[in-house]
Amino acid sequence: MKCTKRQINDDGSGVVTLIPQEQEDLWHVVNLITLGDHLKSSTWRRIQREGVTGTKDNTERKKITLTLSVEQVDFTPEDGQLRISGRNCEESKWVKNGAYHTIVLELNKSFTLTKSLWDEIALQRLDEACNLQNRAEVAALLITEGLANICLLTESMTITVAQLSVAIPRKRVQSAKHHDAAMEKFFDGIHEAIQRTIRFDIVKCFIIAGPGFVKDQFYKYLMKVAVQKEAAEGRKILENRSKILMCNASNAHKGALKEILSDKVILEKMQDTKAAKEVAVLQTFFEMLQSEPDRATYGHKPVQKACEQLAIETLMISDSLFRSQDRKTRDTYVQLIQKARDSGAVVLVFSSLHISGAQLDDLTGIAAILRFPMPNLEDSDNDESDYESSGEEREKAKNQTV
DSSP states (O other): OEEEEEEEOTTSOEEEEEEOOSHHHHHHHHHHOOTTOEEEEEEEEEEEEOOTTSOOOEEEEEEEEEEEEEEEEEEETTTTEEEEEEEEOSOOSSSOTTOEEEEEEOTTOOEEEEESOOOHHHHHHHHHHTOTTOOOOEEEEEEETTEEEEEEEOSSBEEEEEEEEOOOOOOOSSOOHHHHHHHHHHHHHHHHHHHHHOOTTTOSEEEEEESTTHHHHHHHHHHHHHHHSOHHHHHHHHHTGGGEEEEEOSOSSGGGHHHHTTOHHHHHHTTTSHHHHHHHHHHHHHHHHHHOGGGEEESHHHHHHHHHTTOEEEEEEEGGGGGOSOHHHHHHHHHHHHHHHHTTOEEEEEOTBSHHHHHHHHTTTEEEEESSOOTTGGGGGTTOGGGOOOHHHHHHHHTOOO
16 A cells, blocks of 8 residues: 555544555555545546536536545455445535445555544554555465365455366266366466466465365476476476475365464464464464463453453454444444553454454454453353353354364
8 A cells, every 4th residue: 555645633633645556455445444534536427417408418427536424335355446435525516515426446546535533543554554565475275176266365354366166077987088188277277377366476375275185186287387387487486386385174165264274384384474373362262262261251341351450461353343333332442452552462453354353253353361360251241232242152162263
């Protein structure tokens, strides 16, 4: 993300102008915008023009600049577009005040965001988004016969960048040539997708995982093709051979990343990445729920009470909680983070688009590892329906693994 203007006032209000340069930047924008913010950008709108007789029967599609008071934010990572809907709040020659409109934000399209309060979480997110070192750190190929998914794990999201699904004929005793030819074509397609979507000069490891032996067959194919290809293309694979990790998985769907990221060998290779650190901490939390349940808690009220007692060692919180439509709710979590940091706790903000973040969302979106046992914390949660954790839910959490 490129920041061309940043003006934050002493009272916390301010304005920034940003240009998303990568798909992950759009996810940062989703987490920066809250309802009621003002967003200004160029957009297209159908404009009515008056004819000679004064009737407004002529329309044309015109590019204009509008400022919206944000009412809705819609983002689908695979689309690569972010839709901001709201009402026009500045005088415009073409659009009346209060008229409803949707601005589509895309890569390399500038926009200006004005907030009445840039709190600590928003400023932290802004700094992360504008740090040029934030890139995809891990790539994964999930493969089985006839199905392949290529995923990128960045600091903020896990996204499927390519998917191949083809019909593979059965391998027959008399002749396997049709099966082998189909598999060769399948592997060719995967190789092309890898060349198109993975930057080996950036990723720290490339995981090839799946059930059975198809992943091993593809690895042999990849090495063979790397030797046969022209110098530059083949050398890129061979030079980064040490980054490739083979791993078993129960299936070739995106959800299999959950079990892959629990592999200690994989985690060791990923130890310098933000995603691995979050996975490791969440794994520790689940293990502590089983071995020392009085030193692990989740839900807003129990975590809040632990924070008041300066008992939190590690606080885990999902970024989905900061997208609350209620300003007071967001402020509550911001203050909780500030208080936890002041007490010396480690604070990790999980992305809800990561596998680990999705798991944390299943546990109310907030959890903590404690410095010392607090056996009666969950009792404080019984009268709060929004964050209530039943005995069955807690038992389910104890059985989870990352």
